[in-house]
Amino acid sequence: MPLVTVDLPRDLYREKHEQISTGIHQAQIDALGIPADDKFQIFTPYDPEDPTPRFNTDRPAQVIVGLTMVHRHTITEKQELYKQILLQLGRIGIDPSDVHIPLTENDYHDWYAGSL
Amino acid sequence: MPLVTVDLPRDLYREKHEQISTGIHQAQIDALGIPADDKFQIFTPYDPEDPTPRFNTDRPAQVIVGLTMVHRHTITEKQELYKQILLQLGRIGIDPSDVHIPLTENDYHDWYAGSL
Amino acid sequence: MPLVTVDLPRDLYREKHEQISTGIHQAQIDALGIPADDKFQIFTPYDPEDPTPRFNTDRPAQVIVGLTMVHRHTITEKQELYKQILLQLGRIGIDPSDVHIPLTENDYHDWYAGSL
Numbered sequence A, B, C: 001m002p003l004v005t006v007d008l009p010r011d012l013y014r015e016k017h018e019q020i021s022t023g024i025h026q027a028q029i030d031a032l033g034i035p036a037d038d039k040f041q042i043f044t045p046y047d048p049e050d051p052t053p054r055f056n057t058d059r060p061a062q063v064i065v066g067l068t069m070v071h072r073h074t075i076t077e078k079q080e081l082y083k084q085i086l087l088q089l090g091r092i093g094i095d096p097s098d099v100h101i102p103l104t105e106n107d108y109h110d111w112y113a114g115s116l
Helices: A010-032 A073-091 B010-032 B075-091 C010-032 C075-091
Strands: A003-011 A040-046 A063-070 A099-106 B003-009 B040-044 B063-070 B099-106 C005-011 C042-048 C063-070 C099-106
Touching: A003 A010, A010 A040, A010 A063, A010 A073, A010 B063, A010 B099, A063 A073, A073 A099, A073 C063, A099 C063, B003 B010, B010 B040, B010 B063, B010 B075, B063 B075, B075 B099, B099 C099, C005 C010, C010 C075, C063 C075, C075 C099
Parallel strands: A003 A040, A063 A099, B003 B040, B063 B099, C005 C042, C063 C099
Antiparallel strands: A003 A063, B003 B063, C005 C063
């Protein structure tokens, strides 16, 4: 049920999207204990020659990991999630300072995911 | 004012986006009684040969209907909305098990939609 | 930390994305006093010949400014933000009636943005 959206440079997407996908999913399992078959990700590559996404920094490798999930975790658990995501992405060679994570919470009844 | 975002396979988008658009809008009218002229949708086609969106299943026809709307409906009303969306999409040949709906709620003052 | 997503016609994007980027950022500074280096925007151009985003109106120049930010501002401050965004976009020739702004709020601990 958690929805993960990943905006990332097209080259990084081409070379490493499987590792990134697996890494973020593993972070959710390790930090929050989500079921292993609860994987729900959308990747959106962008072209750095397009000035988008646009930051004040000139870093070409920004990765934005948007999370939408049910409000049921403590602040500590959420921080552990960010830490595990950074750890997993770090192993793939993505610098933590290139990662941004905005999280939006909703409730159990704010999802249709296969059954009513 | 409700914002609807639809991520769907490019072929499905080409063939049926008008029916999908009309169906989701009709579901909002039938379940929530929104005004008929309150239609606010963004479609984002994806190419299934790209492994995105990426699920554990291999289903090629995943349709993600993201909803952002004002917090004013009961749980029952929201479940009726999901049911009507599935009904409308079912008529177009989209299997309910291929549909995911994440909903995010905000407040009346969290919109600019034509007047301050 | 505020995340800004801008969906806009491709021609408008090509011609004016820098002005739009600067204008929205200035509106955030003027209305909310965010730090000048806190710029975090994703632009997504669409092709108007695609019927997306799809509204009941036939306006070709719809600009959707999605905001995700920490819940800490008053209603008055948020309305001032919308007003400043409309003012800045108006200077670039974008009609307020072509602009939609959905806002989603979260909390301080719902972000990773460079430090844990």
